[in-house]
Amino acid sequence: MLLAYHAAHLLLSMLPPVQTWKALDHTHSLCLDLTVKSQSGPGHPWYEVQASVDKKPVFQYDSDSSKMKPLGLLGAKVNATKAWTELTQTLGEVERELRMIMSDIKLENSMTRGPPTLHIQLSCQREAERDAAASWHFNINGQPALLFDAMNMTWTVTSPGARGVKEEWENKGLADYFRRISMGDCCHWLREFLEHWEKVLEPPVPPKKVPDADQSLPMSSIACIILGVIVIISVIIVICCSISRKLAQRSPKKPKEALYQEARLSSPALLSV
Known part of the structure; x- marks a missing residue:
C-alpha cells in the first residue's frame, strides 16, 4: 500500500495545474503609413506605404514598382490571397488621388518649408467581431495638420496653418472618399488578414515536451x-x-503438539511436569 501511495503521489505531481482559459485580446488594428512627396529625385519614390497588423509589419508598397512586398510571417501568408490583389489595386487608386490632393495644398507661412510632403496614418480597428474605429492623421512637412474621424465624419484642425487645407478638402467632398477607404476597404482587409493572423500566432508544439506550469491542458x-x-x-x-x-x-x-513441545523446551517449569 505504501508503494501505491508513493506511485500515485509521483504521477499526480506530474500533472499541470488546471487553469481557467483566458480570452485573448480581441482588439485588432490595421495601420497604413503613407508618405507622399510633391517632388522626388531618381531612386526615391514619391509615394510609399508601410502596413502593419497589430504593429507587426505586413507589406510595403512604393510608386516605382507599384507592387506590394510581403513582410513578416503574416505577409508571407496573405500575399496570394484575394485581399492582397484588391489592396494592391486600391493603393494604386489612392496614389492617383493623393497626387491630385498634393497639387491643391496651399499652406500658410507657419507650415511652409519648401515643397510640401504629406505623411498620412490610416488606421482601422475591430473589437469583438465588429468594426470599432477608423481615422486618418495628416502631417504636413513633419507637423500635425488634420485629424479625420471616419466614424463620426468630423475634422479636427491640429495646426492653424492647415485651416485652408481642411476647407479645400471639405469643398471637394473628400470626407466621403476617406470614409469609404477607411470604413469600407481598410476594415475589409483587416477582417481578411485576421483569418490568417490567428494561424500565424499559434506556436509550434515541440514533440515529447512536458507542458510548463503556466500552460493549461484541455479538460x-x-x-x-x-x-x-x-x-x-x-x-x-x-x-x-x-x-x-x-x-x-x-x-x-x-x-x-509442536507448539506445546517448543513451549516446554523453553520453560524450565514445564519440563518438570
Missing part, C-alpha cells in the same frame, strides 16, 4: 491523465494484495 486530456492514474493505482494495489496472499500461503502452520 479531455486532464480527464484521461486522471483516469490513467486511477487505473495504475488499482493495478498496483491488486499486485500488492496478490503478493501478500502468496507469502501468507507459503508460511506453514505448526500443529498444536
